[in-house]
Amino acid sequence: MSGRCGGTTRVGVLVGGILAGAFLMAAVGIICFFLQRRSRHLKNQMSGKRLLNEATGSSSVPFFPYKDIERATNGFSEKQRLGTGAYGTVYAGKLHNDEWVAIKKIRHRDPESAQQVMNEVKLLSSVSHPNLLRLLGCCIENGEHILVYEYMPNGTLSQHLQREKGAVLPWTVRLTIAAETSHAITHLHTAMNPPIYHRDIKSSNILLDINFNSKVADFGLSRFGMMDDSHISTAPQGTPGYVDPQYHQNYHLSDKSDVYSFGVVLVEIISALKVVDFSRPHSEINLAALAIDRIGKGRVDEIIDPFLEPNRDAWTLSSIHRVAELAFRCLAFHRDMRPTMMEVSDELEQIRASSWAPLEDNMCVASSVASSVSSPYNGSEISLSSTIAKMAGIGSRRSVVPCKTVDVLPEMDESMDSSPVSVQDPWLSEQSSPSTNSLLGNVAR
Structure with a gap:
C-alpha cells in the first residue's frame, strides 16, 4: 500500500513539474512575443522618424504614433x-x-x-x-x-461649384477665393528658393475653411523648380483638363504650367461647368477649349453661371468679363504668352478693388471689356483697352462670406459626403491624375 502511495506521489510531482515547466515556457514565450512586438514597434517608429528627418532635414514635423x-x-x-x-x-x-x-x-x-x-x-x-x-x-x-x-469644414471649391455641397457661392466669394488662391501659388513661385511648382492646381484641391478662406492642398505631385533655367524636364502628371498642353507635349515643366491650370480654375469659377464633360459636343468636352472659343469670339455671356446674375449691376458684369479675359491669357498655348502668377494675382486684386469704384467707371469698363474681346481668337493675347486703378485708402472690403456658414462637423453622418482634404478625385474607375490624357488634344492651338 505504501509503495503504491509513494508511486502516486512521484507521478503527481512529475506531472506537477511538467505543468509548471509548461506554464513557465508559455510565460517566457508570451514575454518574448510582447518584447519582440515592442521592439518591432519601436523599430518602425525609429524607421518612420528617420525617413521623416531625411525628407525634411529636421524633426519639425510632428510624428503621430x-x-x-x-x-x-x-x-x-x-x-x-x-x-x-x-x-x-x-x-x-x-x-x-x-x-x-x-x-x-x-x-x-x-x-x-x-x-x-x-x-x-x-x-x-x-x-x-x-x-x-x-x-x-x-x-x-x-x-x-x-x-x-x-480640417476644412466647407469642403472643396469644386463641391460648391458643382452644387454638391452648401449654397451657391456668390460672385464676391468666388472672386475672393480666386484671389487668395493666386496669392498662395504666387508665394510658391516667388517666395521660395528654389521655387515650387504645384503641378495639380484644380478646384478640388482648393479647400474652404469655416469662413470660406481658400487653402491650396495636395502637394504629392509638386516639384522644386530650377533657378538657372525656365523649366525642368519631367514626365507630365496632373489631372485631365488641367494639364498644360505644352508640358504634356514636350515634358517641360515651368511656373507657367501652374498658370495654365489656374486659368482653367478661373473658367470653372465663372461658369460652374465641369472641366471634362462627355455630354457636351465633341469639340467642347474640354472646358479649356470651350472657354478659349467663347471668350475669343466675345461670347463670354454664353458660359457665365446664371446663378451669378451677371446683369444685376455693372460691376458684376464688368468684373466677370475681366476675369474671363485673364483666364483667356492664362490658357494661351505658348507659355511665353501667359502672365506670371504674380501678374495674375495683382490683376485679381485690382478687380476686387474695382468694386469700390464709382458706378460710372464700372459702366465704362463693362463697355471696354465687351469691345476688347469681340474679335475672334487669332493666336495673340487679348488686352483690355482700359483698367480700373486700385483705389487708395480702402480700409475694408465688401463682405464676401455667405450668410450661412457650416458648423465644424456638427454630425458625422451629415459630413460623410464631403472631403476636408483632397484625395485625388476618382477618374474613370478611380484612376485619377494620370500622367497623360488624350483630351488635351481638344485644346486650341
Missing part, C-alpha cells in the same frame, strides 16, 4: 470616412486637443506612394502661407503612410 491615429478615427471607422480617392482615404478624427483634423491614409504601400508622401511632407514643412493647407503631422509605421491636416 499609429495607435493614436487609430484611436482618433475609431479604428478607421466608415462612419468617420470623409472621402476616398485613387491614392487614399480621408477620415475625420480628434487627436489630443479635441479639435477635428483630417487624416489621409494612403492606400498603396509601394515606393511611389511613399515617395509622394515624403515629397508632400518635405514641401509643406518648408512653406508657410495663410492660403496653403497646414500639415499637422504624419505617421509612417506598421507599413502605413498617413498624413494629418487641418
Whole structure:
C-alpha cells in the first residue's frame, strides 16, 4: 500500500513539474512575443522618424504614433470616412486637443506612394502661407503612410461649384477665393528658393475653411523648380483638363504650367461647368477649349453661371468679363504668352478693388471689356483697352462670406459626403491624375 502511495506521489510531482515547466515556457514565450512586438514597434517608429528627418532635414514635423491615429478615427471607422480617392482615404478624427483634423491614409504601400508622401511632407514643412493647407503631422509605421491636416469644414471649391455641397457661392466669394488662391501659388513661385511648382492646381484641391478662406492642398505631385533655367524636364502628371498642353507635349515643366491650370480654375469659377464633360459636343468636352472659343469670339455671356446674375449691376458684369479675359491669357498655348502668377494675382486684386469704384467707371469698363474681346481668337493675347486703378485708402472690403456658414462637423453622418482634404478625385474607375490624357488634344492651338 505504501509503495503504491509513494508511486502516486512521484507521478503527481512529475506531472506537477511538467505543468509548471509548461506554464513557465508559455510565460517566457508570451514575454518574448510582447518584447519582440515592442521592439518591432519601436523599430518602425525609429524607421518612420528617420525617413521623416531625411525628407525634411529636421524633426519639425510632428510624428503621430499609429495607435493614436487609430484611436482618433475609431479604428478607421466608415462612419468617420470623409472621402476616398485613387491614392487614399480621408477620415475625420480628434487627436489630443479635441479639435477635428483630417487624416489621409494612403492606400498603396509601394515606393511611389511613399515617395509622394515624403515629397508632400518635405514641401509643406518648408512653406508657410495663410492660403496653403497646414500639415499637422504624419505617421509612417506598421507599413502605413498617413498624413494629418487641418480640417476644412466647407469642403472643396469644386463641391460648391458643382452644387454638391452648401449654397451657391456668390460672385464676391468666388472672386475672393480666386484671389487668395493666386496669392498662395504666387508665394510658391516667388517666395521660395528654389521655387515650387504645384503641378495639380484644380478646384478640388482648393479647400474652404469655416469662413470660406481658400487653402491650396495636395502637394504629392509638386516639384522644386530650377533657378538657372525656365523649366525642368519631367514626365507630365496632373489631372485631365488641367494639364498644360505644352508640358504634356514636350515634358517641360515651368511656373507657367501652374498658370495654365489656374486659368482653367478661373473658367470653372465663372461658369460652374465641369472641366471634362462627355455630354457636351465633341469639340467642347474640354472646358479649356470651350472657354478659349467663347471668350475669343466675345461670347463670354454664353458660359457665365446664371446663378451669378451677371446683369444685376455693372460691376458684376464688368468684373466677370475681366476675369474671363485673364483666364483667356492664362490658357494661351505658348507659355511665353501667359502672365506670371504674380501678374495674375495683382490683376485679381485690382478687380476686387474695382468694386469700390464709382458706378460710372464700372459702366465704362463693362463697355471696354465687351469691345476688347469681340474679335475672334487669332493666336495673340487679348488686352483690355482700359483698367480700373486700385483705389487708395480702402480700409475694408465688401463682405464676401455667405450668410450661412457650416458648423465644424456638427454630425458625422451629415459630413460623410464631403472631403476636408483632397484625395485625388476618382477618374474613370478611380484612376485619377494620370500622367497623360488624350483630351488635351481638344485644346486650341
